Amino acid sequence: MSSDPSRDPAVARDLPALRETLNAFRAAGESVALVPTMGALHDGHLALVREARRRGKRVAVSIFVNPTQFAPHEDFDSYPRTWDSDLAKLAAEKVDLIWNPGVKTMYPDGFASRIVTEGPAVADLEDRFRPHFFGGVATVVGKLFIQCRPDVAVFGEKDYQQLRVVTRMARDLDLGVDVVGLATVRENDGLAMSSRNVYLTPAQRAVAPVLHRTMQDTATRLRAGEDVAAVVAAGGTRITEAGFALDYFEARHAETLQPVTSLQDGPVRLLVAARIGATRLIDNIGV
Numbered sequence: 001m002s003s004d005p006s007r008d009p010a011v012a013r014d015l016p017a018l019r020e021t022l023n024a025f026r027a028a029g030e031s032v033a034l035v036p037t038m039g040a041l042h043d044g045h046l047a048l049v050r051e052a053r054r055r056g057k058r059v060a061v062s063i064f065v066n067p068t069q070f071a072p073h074e075d076f077d078s079y080p081r082t083w084d085s086d087l088a089k090l091a092a093e094k095v096d097l098i099w100n101p102g103v104k105t106m107y108p109d110g111f112a113s114r115i116v117t118e119g120p121a122v123a124d125l126e127d128r129f130r131p132h133f134f135g136g137v138a139t140v141v142g143k144l145f146i147q148c149r150p151d152v153a154v155f156g157e158k159d160y161q162q163l164r165v166v167t168r169m170a171r172d173l174d175l176g177v178d179v180v181g182l183a184t185v186r187e188n189d190g191l192a193m194s195s196r197n198v199y200l201t202p203a204q205r206a207v208a209p210v211l212h213r214t215m216q217d218t219a220t221r222l223r224a225g226e227d228v229a230a231v232v233a234a235g236g237t238r239i240t241e242a243g244f245a246l247d248y249f250e251a252r253h254a255e256t257l258q259p260v261t262s263l264q265d266g267p268v269r270l271l272v273a274a275r276i277g278a279t280r281l282i283d284n285i286g287v
């Protein structure tokens with residue numbers, strides 16, 4: 001592994017290659033900041049990479065579309081895989097290492113161990129609609145932390161419940177990783193950047209910003225002292241009337257994700273998940 005920053009990132013596809021590169025960083029006394037991803041990188045991911053650059057001497061990005069966090073009816077097979085463009089973007093960001101294991105490397109034959117999460121993972125939000133999801137995320141992120149031994153790991157706030165689950169897991173299991181959440185990167189009209197936005201038809205894309213607008217207006221009304229239950233219910237109605245099938249629109253405690261009835265129970269986070277056509281979008285903001 002060269003320390004020449006103009007070089008393309010090193011790409012590791014098996015554990016010996018990963019360890020060799022990481023050991024070289026460690027031997028030079030260099031800290032490592034990890035950005036876990038499933039590829040299909042957009043500007044939101046690149047913001048995470050830049051934050052990692054600020055926080056670590058070396059930046060590692062994992063690209064692994066994790067089968068265990070998809071249910072059989074979900075989009076694992078069709079999930080966008082854009083290796084060439086991902087590599088070009090990470091090279092432009094001068095990322096040091098890309099960890100790109102195959103499924104058999106991550107889940108060897110006979111794989112039989114999982115990380116089970118509680119607390120924010122059972123908050124009746126994403127877990128209600130994707131019961132398999134946090135088991136898969138916690139297990140793969142736990143493995144990524146053990147494999148890469150990063151000092152810092154940077155996650156987007158867009159997957160807010162995931163951020164809370166991973167933060168809790170790293171603390172509970174003494175993984176020695178400082179988990180950092182970064183504010184959601186948005187399109188000009190407020191839509192949260194997501195690899196799944198490519199699924200939206202032009203008509204659906206035009207409607208999609210209503211999620212962010214509704215959260216903003218709801219937050220404004222809550223700050224003005226209106227009743228939490230009433231304002232959140234009105235927000236849900238607005239989202240449904242715009243053409244979404246609403247999974248949830250909720251005001252929760254920003255750390256525990258437990259329900260709140262007043263801003264005094266806060267800090268408060270608004271979280272939404274809704275489907276338009278075949279695409280499911282999630283988003284959240286602080287109040």
Ligand code: PAF
Pocket residue numbers: 036037038064066069137140141159162
């Ligand atoms: O947020 C994601 O892209 C994934 O859930 C993660 C954290 C990379 C785990 O597969």
